Amino acid sequence: MPIISSKLKDGRFDEPGFQTRLLSCESRSQRGYQTMESRPLLDEKLVMMEGEAVDVDAKKRKKQNWLMNSYWTAVGFSVGIFLTLYVSRGIPTSSTASLSKRQTPASYEGSTILASGNDLSVAAPQWRCVPPPPPFLLEDPRVVQHPSVKLALAQLELTLKADTLSSKDALSISIVHASKGKIYEFHNGRKRLNESSFASPARVNGNSIYRIASVSKVFAVLEALVLGRQAQRRKFVPELTLESRLQDVLPEFKLPLEFKDEAGDITLGQLGSHRAGLGRDMGEMVFNSTADIIWPPVPGQDTFIEKYYKHNTSPQELLTTVSKNDLIWQVGETPSYSNTGFSILGLATGNYRKKLKKQSKSWASSIDEDILNPLQMDSTFAGAIPRNLRKDLVIPNSRHMVDLTVPAVHDPAGGIFSTSNDLAKFLHKVLLSRKPCLISNSQRLNWLRSIHYNTDAITSVGIPWESYRAIMPDYAAYNIYFKGGGLPGQFSQISTFPEFGYGVTVLTSVGSTDQELLAGAATTDPLTLSFTIHNTIAPAIWKAYTDIVTADYAGTYISSDGIAHIAFENGFLTLKELTLHGSNILEKADQLIWRQGGRQTSIFGWGAGLIGTGIPGRFRAAPLFTCVWSGFDIVTTKSGWGLDLFVFKKVNGKMTLFYEPMRGKLVKQ
Known part of the structure; x- marks a missing residue:
């Protein structure tokens, strides 16, 4: 078990008032959580309902049709189509209309929000609120063994080999799935490109x-979340959250007098989402006139590279610089990329950590203790390059900053070195596993969210995510959360698709010389590569989940006095029928609605969508043509079981449906 802290003794911090047991991530996953089989789904009333199940061998799963899998993989190239369109549309052409000449599209019908009305006999629109896979299935090992996923990875291998055949660049890729961690890797090129x-x-x-x-900014935000979690466990106040006001955590932060009120409004989350109104690199790259922009660049005369990180080398110098400069945006108005904001965020978390742990450490040392060691990210660091790791450094052939030691105050903005293996561990253990390391599940759910949506309806900004919209084969729309980085010579991207339980790491290093780059030599773009990977993998994983959900839950369930029929259709696991003791449950759900406004159109006449709750085996029923946000648990049994709650559990190898309002226990045939 790795050492989490130098002050850890016998599994506990040697500090007054801190008695919470700290385990490694591996130990937590093994010891801290019960499996689906060992955890009671509900209280003893559910156990009483189970009784003895019919001991019948499960039916053999149908063989996969190879042609169908090929078809769905081909469909994969439509996923993220908006991403491709976005990239291509971003290039201005002579035919691009100016803003002043924008016209209403000919297809616009005058309604911003289109609805089909109350007549549910009208065919459902193509764009539906289709639910993602039940979260408790994300770690199912059958996903990565599914033929569609295997085929997609094989196709990706061929694509990457073809695309890098003549490339001079170095490239490292990892694909990670919640069920087992890294499931694929690809590497190309040499370490010493120079x-x-x-x-x-x-x-x-x-x-x-x-x-x-x-x-690095991802880890700056994660450090704030980790400290907040540790403070909660210690019952230390005030707790730290992304909603904490910056001046409460870092009283030394000031803005010019004109912006005194705004300074008091800034939160840590606004720093992390670039919405604090601070400039990008305040005081770093200063020029006298545009004549200072030299092209082609001349080493020693290029103001914007040679003088980078020459200023604000101490916390006090940085805070002084910020205190003398106006905001460039109103606080909270819009994301405006700010490295300075993340340097300030690092100072804030460092100040809080000093009070929480009564120790003063650099940000690099703090994340080493709080994040990197627990995750066993042994080749990841900020600050000076450790001597024992120099042999593993990838050195570009062009001008670069690999050997530049960034002033410690700027490490949170861009000072980290890492590997594809280490970043795969981070994606798996923190962003994808059902029980994340270091932070709580609710913290992660709040973290993987977009805060600001751009009007292109494709891109959005989170803390600190740079998200893109992706459309799945069932026309459900999701955000894929990216974070990119780049300094001269090296570029990187990590991304995660949490609803489908996987993530991607792409790291690149330039193999061309400066002269070749000035002449127009192409470089490997990690964002474009990430799009290619998602367009190939996402629909294959979607197909795997669809097949698993169908195999596990779809079918006919019977008992001595009831029957249920569940189908997977139109992207939904759909309850088509449930009759118990002669009572039609779907009709009862309609009647509950009619009680409030008289007889209306049947909402559940076509069935009810079963939506996974994230709790193993539990589903909530919802109308097929709406997004889920209001259930029917306003009506519950005395035990608290809502009208819309359906629980599935395997008993003696057979999937069994429990419905407590009618004391129902039905076994899949």
Whole structure:
């Protein structure tokens, strides 16, 4: 078990008042949580309902049709189509209309919000509120063994080999799934791109170290979440959250007198989502006139590179610089990328940590203790390059900053080095596992959210995510959460698709010389590669989940005095019929609605969608043509079981449906 803290003794912090047991992430997953089989789904009343199940061998699963899998994988190239359109539309052309000449599209019918009205006999629109897979299935090992996923990974391998055949760049890719961690990796190129292949033939691998630049911002936000979790366990007040006001945590933060009130409004979350109104790199890159922009660049005269990180090298200098400069946006108005904001965020979490743990450490040392060691990210660091890791550094052939030691105050904005293996551990253990390491599940759910939606309806900003909209084969729309980073010579992207339980890491290093780049040489774009990966993998994983949900839950369930029929159709696990003791449950749900306004159109005549709650085996029923946000648990049994709650559990190898309002226990045939 890794050492989490230098002050950890016998599993406890040697500090007064702190008695919470700290375990490694591995120990937590093994010891801290019960499996679905061992955890009671409800109280003893459910156990009483179970009784003896019919001991019948489960039916053999139908063989997968290879042609169908190929079809769905092909459909995969439509996922993220808006992403591709967004990239291509962003390039202005001579035919692009100016803003002043924008016209109403010919297809616009005058209604901003389109609804089909109350007549549910009208066919459902193509764009529906289709639910994601039940969260408790995200770690199902059958997903990565599914033929569609295996085929997609094989196709991706061919695509990547073809695309990198003549590339000079170094590249490291990892794909991670919640069920087992890393499920795929691809590496291409050499470590020492600035040396000849004869002198330095060593190839990159999963342990090769790249500077991940602004991906560091993810860890700056994570440190705030981790400290908030630790404070909660210690009952330390005030607790730290992303809603905490910056000046409450870092009283030294000031703005010019004109913005005194705004300074008091800024929260840590606004710093993390670039909505604090602060400039991008305040005081870092200063020029006298546009004549200082030299093209082509001349080493030693390029103001914007050679003088980068020459200022604000101490916390006090940074705070002084910020205190003398106006806001560039109203606080909370819009995201405006700010490295300065993340440097301030690092100072704030450092100040809080000093009070919480009564120790003063650099931000680099703090995340090493709080994040990197517990996650066993052994080749990830900020600050000076450790001597024992120098052999694993990837060195670009162009001008670069790999050997630049960033002033410690700027480490939260872009000072971290890492590997594809280490970032895969982070994605798996923190962002994808059902029980995340270091933070609570509710913290993670709040973290993986978009805060500001851009009007293109495709991109959005989170804390600190740069999200893109993706459309799945069932036309459900999701956000894929990205964070990119780049400094001269190296570029990186991490991304996660939480609703489908996987994530991607792409790290690149430039193999061309400066002269070749000035002449127009292409470089490997990690964002474009990430799009390619998601467009290939996402629909395959969607198909795997669809098949698993169908195999596990769809079918006919019977008991001595009841029957239920569940189908998977139109993207929904749908309860088509449930009759118990001669009572039609779907009709009863309609009648509950009619009691409030008289007889109306039947809402549940076509069935009810069964939506996974995130709690193993529990589903809530909802109308098929609406998004889920209001259930029927306003009507419950005396035990608290809502009218809309359906519980599934395997008993003696057979999937069994429990419905307590009618004392129902039905077994799948």
